[in-house]
Amino acid sequence: MYIYQYINMSKKVLVVEDEIELLDFYDKMLTAEDYTVYRSETGKKAIDIFDKEDPKIIIMDIKLPDISGIEVTRYIKEKSSDAIIIAVSAYGEKLKEAVNAGAYTLVQKPFLQKELISLIKDLTQSSETIKDEAIDVSFTKKRVPSSLTRVAFDAVITNMGEGSLRILLKKTNLDRYIGNLPPHDDSPSITVDEYIILIQTIFDIFGQKGAKAILYICGKEGFKNSLKHNPALFGVAGVALKFMSNEKKKKFILEKVLKKLEEIFGNVHILEEDQSYFYIKLPECPYCKGQKSDSPICYTPIGFYEEVIKWATGKSEKVEQIQCIAMGHENCVFKISK
Numbered sequence: 001m002y003i004y005q006y007i008n009m010s011k012k013v014l015v016v017e018d019e020i021e022l023l024d025f026y027d028k029m030l031t032a033e034d035y036t037v038y039r040s041e042t043g044k045k046a047i048d049i050f051d052k053e054d055p056k057i058i059i060m061d062i063k064l065p066d067i068s069g070i071e072v073t074r075y076i077k078e079k080s081s082d083a084i085i086i087a088v089s090a091y092g093e094k095l096k097e098a099v100n101a102g103a104y105t106l107v108q109k110p111f112l113q114k115e116l117i118s119l120i121k122d123l124t125q126s127s128e129t130i131k132d133e134a135i136d137v138s139f140t141k142k143r144v145p146s147s148l149t150r151v152a153f154d155a156v157i158t159n160m161g162e163g164s165l166r167i168l169l170k171k172t173n174l175d176r177y178i179g180n181l182p183p184h185d186d187s188p189s190i191t192v193d194e195y196i197i198l199i200q201t202i203f204d205i206f207g208q209k210g211a212k213a214i215l216y217i218c219g220k221e222g223f224k225n226s227l228k229h230n231p232a233l234f235g236v237a238g239v240a241l242k243f244m245s246n247e248k249k250k251k252f253i254l255e256k257v258l259k260k261l262e263e264i265f266g267n268v269h270i271l272e273e274d275q276s277y278f279y280i281k282l283p284e285c286p287y288c289k290g291q292k293s294d295s296p297i298c299y300t301p302i303g304f305y306e307e308v309i310k311w312a313t314g315k316s317e318k319v320e321q322i323q324c325i326a327m328g329h330e331n332c333v334f335k336i337s338k
């Protein structure tokens with residue numbers, strides 16, 4: 001389903017940008033790299049140029065003076081499904097709309113010039129750098145089940161576009177998964193260390209806001225997808241909770257799931273409780289390792305625990321992270337009502 005396209009022949013780039021200085025900057029930068037650059041300050045002119053020149057790479061500012069870059073994106077994708085559109089915007093929400101309209105990847109202003117040029121080069125290069133390395137399963141390090149890695153990759157595609165996943169995989173040396181997503185099963189995939197680097201790189205590339213959207217979904221889908229494809233993974237297959245109180249249900253299922261997570265990721269999960277709440281305590285946390293923040297940022301386990309609770313009780317409720325190692329606390333701690 002996710003096929004990556006490469007353009008070897010066309011070096012035509014259409015740049016749609018209403019800020020003249022920025023347009024000049026793209027023009028200079030791309031011309032220096034031997035690209036043929038077509039410039040447009042408006043959506044209408046962009047469509048005219050596109051119809052005439054058929055460029056395969058388009059840098060598209062979302063906010064234009066006449067018609068929106070999202071509409072132009074839609075137009076181009078309808079006429080030429082293999083066109084690669086890089087949506088550029090200062091507005092996070094609009095970027096999501098651009099992905100839905102068919103943008104291949106997103107760049108948020110302000111961006112680094114070097115990043116953008118390497119992105120364009122990467123998209124126009126042939127695929128010779130892609131190796132099909134066999135996974136060494138004899139490796140002693142813990143490996144994350146494929147289904148959990150897959151939901152992380154899918155969450156990036158859904159929120160940020162296929163091109164963003166490609167960039168992420170290149171940056172994290174996980175090229176072997178480009179165009180070759182891991183299956184929805186518990187076969188071994190990336191190592192826990194690679195998983196940690198993946199999360200760190202998601203923060204680096206997409207910022208805290210972008211990372212939040214991706215990682216929260218990743219946690220939710222991590223549990224939901226496992227139930228669908230591999231219910232044995234978290235030990236909840238065939239579990240009957242019918243005659244228990246909600247509090248008992250929660251405790252029973254949390255104990256099971258936390259034990260499994262401990263086996264998968266190799267870090268201690270402590271379940272504590274007081275009169276009103278359960279607390280999940282992680283003295284070592286793969287989700288915020290190496291990060292510094294003013295607020296809690298372990299979005300994956302929040303999404304994950306919320307789905308676990310919903311599955312056990314049939315009701316949606318929020319899980320709150322009350323301490324985070326990234327904030328300087330000793331543990332990451334999550335609070336769940338009884």
Ligand SMILES: [Zn+2]
Nearest residue numbers: 285288298332
């Ligand atoms: Zn954490």
